[in-house]
Each structure stands twice: as structure tokens, then as C-alpha cells.
Amino acid sequence: MSTETLRIGDLARLAGTTARTIRYYEEIGLLPDGGARMAGSHRLYEQADLDRLLDLMRLKSLLGVSLDELKELIAAEDARAALRNELSRDDVEPERRRALLTQARDLLERQLELVRLRAADLDRLEEDLEGRLGRVRAKLAEIDPAPVAAIAER
Amino acid sequence: MSTETLRIGDLARLAGTTARTIRYYEEIGLLPDGGARMAGSHRLYEQADLDRLLDLMRLKSLLGVSLDELKELIAAEDARAALRNELSRDDVEPERRRALLTQARDLLERQLELVRLRAADLDRLEEDLEGRLGRVRAKLAEIDPAPVAAIAER
DNA sequence: CCTGAACCTTACGTTCACGTAAGCTCTCAA
DNA sequence: TTGAGAGCTTACGTGAACGTAAGGTTCAGG
Secondary structure, three states, X not given: OOOOOEOHHHHHXXXXXXXXXXXXXXXXXXXXXXXXXXXXXXXXXXXXXXXXXXXXXXXXXXXOOOHHHHHHHOHHHHHHHHHHHHHHOOOOOXXXXXXXXXXXXXXXXXXXXXXXXXXXXXXXXXXXHHHHHHHHHHHHHHHOOOHHHHOOOO | OOOOOXXXXXXXXXXXXXXXXXXXXXXXXXXXXXXXXXXXXXXXEOHHHHHHHHHHHHHHHHHOOOHHHHHXXXXXXXXXXXXXXXXXXXXXXXXXXXXXXXXXXXXXXXXXXXXHHHHHHHHHHHHHHHHHHHHHHHHHHHHOOOHHHHOOOO
């Protein structure tokens, strides 16, 4: 009835992970149960699920947070999903819509804050390494018996 | 005889970690045995050891690498340490010095490469999140019954 | 209808990165 | 010299994040 056309193996391949990981994420509440299904039948996913999974993996690897912390961070997608879901039905209920949007906004702001902190740390590290590298190169240049390489410099 | 004045507890406190972690890092070869000591006596550290430990922790958290990967990455400090150590004695041996500097340079370049890749990924994520946040804010502004908050905006 | 690949659940196993406990030892200040 | 606090070694424990195996089920294609 919807565009649910991916099986767990497909999803895993597309996301570059394993079926076990996807089931585990579902188990701990990071991913919703793939398609409301009765116990035993195959999980079915759609594009949105892939997006969410990719988002999760990206946040995890780039922010280095635990799956538990991740659960709180990505509640924004839940708000988005709920919104999209309730909009498809016709009872919009503006109060609710407003609450969902506000929540999504707050969580996105939190994610951005973390990302920017990390980026700043990485910048500092980069400058640090550049400094050291410069000093090492200088010492090498001093001693270098063949300063010809100055041209072939990268 | 040297400036070795820190005990493991001090080092741990200064680095914001635990003594257990430091012993573990030594165990797996990430940190040298604190001061050539005979079995049973206390480990002694100096400033350089603190620096190295802080470096390790920073690379670990910012690059998200395993301690094993870290071992290969920070071999640069070993080269630096060896250099400093051999320079204090007077037999410089320029061949050796050159080799150490070259090795340090290569490893620093590798670290920088990884840092820059990560930074680029983080940038993409940041832009992504900014985009989403913008869209959510726009929707909120549409629906907003009290656009007064535009002034109190952060 | 039938088959085989992919999936299901359940449950135990594994690796990493330490935590924790026990029993003993070292160090340093009083 | 001595006492206590920090450190030492050894060894088992732990939580997170999955891996893997077993035995049964579902589902798409022929």
C-alpha cells in the first residue's frame, strides 16, 4: 500500500551495515519496527527508513556518541515522522503540529551545537598538527642534503 | 635525576582519566612504561608523558579510532621522543636523525589527512542540519500566531 | 504448489576498553 | 622508624555493540 519495498538485507546493504545491526537498533528503540508486522513476518522498509538509518550512522560516527545518547538526539526524526504521518491524514490539529515543529527545531539546534563544538575541536587539532608538521619540515630542510625537492613540493 | 615528578594518580587527574586507563594503555603499548622501573616500584612520569597522553585522548575522541589504530597513528611521538632522547646525548648521527624526522613528518601528514577528512564530513553534516533547521523554522514562522518572538530571537 | 534463498526468533559468544576487588608493597612525611 | 595513603600485580567482572549459530518460517519465482 505504501512504498515499503525494502527488506532488511537490502536496507543493510544500502546503508553499509548488517541486518543484525538493524535488528539491534530496532531492539533498543533506535529504529521503529519495520512496517507494523505480526511476529514472524518479514520487516519491510522504505526510503524514509534508509534516510533515518543513514542519519543515525552519520551522527554516531561523527559525534562519537553512544547509541543511548543517540536515541535522545534523533528524537527530531520522530517528530518529523509523526508530523508527516499525521499530515497524511487530514486532522491537522494546529496545536499538535506546532508542538512537533518546536520539538524538531530544538533537537536540531542541539545537534548543531554538538556538531559545531566538535568542528571547533577538530580545527584546533588541525592547526596544532600543521604547526608541528611545519617545524618538522623546517628541521628537515635545514639538514636536507638535497633541497631540490622544494619544487616537487606538494 | 630528570624532571620525573608525577605519579600515576597525578597524571590521571591532570589528564582527566583514571590510573587504570593509564596502566591499560601501557599494557597495550600505547604509553611507555613510566620511567624504567623495576617491577613493583611506582611509575613516574614527566610533562612529556602528560602531553603524549593528552594527544592520545584527543586523537581518540576526535577521530573515533580504536586504540589499535591509534597505536599506528601516534608512532610520530615515538620518533619525536627518540629524537629528543638521542639529541640529549651527543652522538647525533645525521642519517638516523634524518630518518626519524622523515618518519615523524609522514605520520603527521597522515594524521592531518584524517583530521581534514573528518572536518569535511562534519562540515557537510553541519550544512545539512542548518538546511533542515531553516525549513523547520520557516514552517514555524508560517504557522506562528505570535511572531513577536522575532525580536527576542537568539 | 513447491522450493530455496532470505528472513524470523532466541540465545549464547565475542571484542573492546576499561572497572573493581584482593592482597601486598612502596614512599614519604611525621 | 613507622604508619597510612597511594601504588603494584593479578585476575575476574562489566557494558556497549554487535557476531554467530540453531532451528523454524516466509515469500517470490517457477
